[in-house]
Amino acid sequence: MLIQPNKQWHWVFDSNKGVMTLELGPNMLFVSKLCKKRCVQHAQEDSPFTAEHTQLYYQFLEQLESFNWSDPIKVQICLNAVASAQFLKPLMPQSWFFKSIATSSQNLLELGSLAVLQTEHSQTRCVVVEVSEQTYTLMAIEAGMVLDERKTLNQFEAIKVMQDRVASLSQLLQDQNGFAQTG
Structure with a gap:
């Protein structure tokens, strides 16, 4: 079962672990792979999961439809992708x-x-x-x-x-x- 974004979702930077997290509801926390050194400064402030984030989530999810991956794997990919799209510092090409x-x-x-x-x-x-x-x-x-x-x-x-x-x-x-x- 795929989880659906809702108005309770919000981003919280976990300073103890040094990563972006997304609170999905009571006792539900998604821990992204986006670490502090790769985050823009404003990522360290709590922020809502916006309509733009929701649109990105579904856009990424749509691309994964044809793969036989489990729903939890697809959600993990999409949420990490949204975190990167929104909070990643600019990178130099490699x-x-x-x-x-x-x-x-x-x-x-x-x-x-x-x-x-x-x-x-x-x-x-x-x-x-x-x-x-x-x-x-x-x-x-x-x-x-x-x-x-x-x-x-x-x-x-x-x-x-x-x-x-x-x-x-x-x-x-x-x-x-x-x-x-x-x-």
Whole structure:
């Protein structure tokens, strides 16, 4: 069962744990993966879960409908994505970790779109939590991806990259299905 946002939800920064939390009601607390060093300053003030947050929640949720993941996993992804979209500090691009994606037509992704980042050795699925003219900020929705000998992209961690490093998950799946049918 998917939980539905309501007017009682509100954001609270847990200074003891150093993370953003979302109070969902009496005795219900969602603990995000967004830590203090990655939060904008105003994130440390209690704030309501607004209509904008609700819209983002459903926008992210809609993108996950086709996956056979459990409802609690989908909710966890969506709430972490909303937290990142609303409270993440601006990041510097770190595109050098990822392969450039050669596509016949560079489709611009929208907020909430599912995407794939690829290194030389692996790939991970992500959700777009911010769009700018030349970059995307993505939140990893899968377990850690090794970027180099010192850095890992952990589940629910955000990274900013140039748009040419990001493949649309739907386009990638279409290309693979087309290749499988013609190959």
